[in-house]
Amino acid sequence: MLMFIENLTKEYNRQTVLKDLNFSICEGEVLGLVGESGCGKSTLAKLIGRFEKPSRGNIYFRNKNIYSLPKEDLKSFRRGCQMVFQDNLASLNPGMKIMSKLKEPLVNNADLNTREQEERIRKELDRVHLKEDVLSSFRSASVVVSGSVLIFAEPC
Ligand SMILES: Nc1ncnc2c1ncn2[C@@H]1O[C@H](COP(=O)(O)OP(=O)(O)OP(=O)(O)O)[C@@H](O)[C@H]1O
Numbered sequence: 798m799l800m801f802i803e804n805l806t807k808e809y810n811r812q813t814v815l816k817d818l819n820f821s822i823c824e825g826e827v828l829g830l831v832g833e834s835g836c837g838k839s840t841l842a843k844l845i846g847r848f849e850k851p852s853r854g855n856i857y858f859r860n861k862n863i864y865s866l867p868k869e870d871l872k873s874f875r876r877g878c879q880m881v882f883q884d885n886l887a888s889l890n891p892g893m894k895i896m897s898k899l900k901e902p903l904v905n906n907a908d909l910n911t912r913e914q915e916e917r918i919r920k921e922l923d924r925v926h927l928k929e930d931v932l933s934s935f936r937s938a939s940v941v942v943s944g945s946v947l948i949f950a951e952p953c
């Protein structure tokens with residue numbers, strides 16, 4: 798079991814946004830969540846990403862409660878469960894060059910030295926047919942459109 802959601806409830810002030818939600822996701826399973834605007838899809842994503850806390854209920858990732866993880870397990874949770882934001886452009890720091898943006902997840906999550914990080918980035922750029930000269934630019938559009946947000950979606 799990859800993720801197990803148990804009696805999840807989220808209230809904002811007196812408004813109940815999610816009520817007693819229960820479901821599970823197996824390894825390799827793809828789950829699509831569909832619902833009208835305001836039904837709580839983003840709220841659920843924020844709870845799963847630990848950006849918000851539930852009012853009641855729990856979320857287990859690989860059998861561990863994500864709200865009571867010790868520090869060492871938190872890093873591995875962050876590696877295994879990540880957000881791809883709707884507005885990719887807004888989620889990238891415009892003050893950072895493309896190389897630094899792509900390096901950031903490797904610095905935080907992978908056990909690689911600087912040379913290995915840059916090799917990995919060049920390999921991934923090649924995989925999505927981007928030229929190396931984008932690395933020294935600030936422009937994110939070409940990288941986002943080419944799907945670089947997914948480059949580091951798999952565990953490093
Ligand atoms: N931080 C907050 N404080 C108070 N109410 C909130 C907060 N975040 C979300 N809500 C309310 O929770 C409800 C669900 O919002 P949510 O953004 O999760 O919906 P959604 O399904 O993602 O909608 P959409 O399809 O428009 O993105 C809405 O009524 C929203 O106003």
Ligand SMILES: [Mg+2]
Nearest residue numbers: 835838839840
């Ligand atoms: Mg939403």
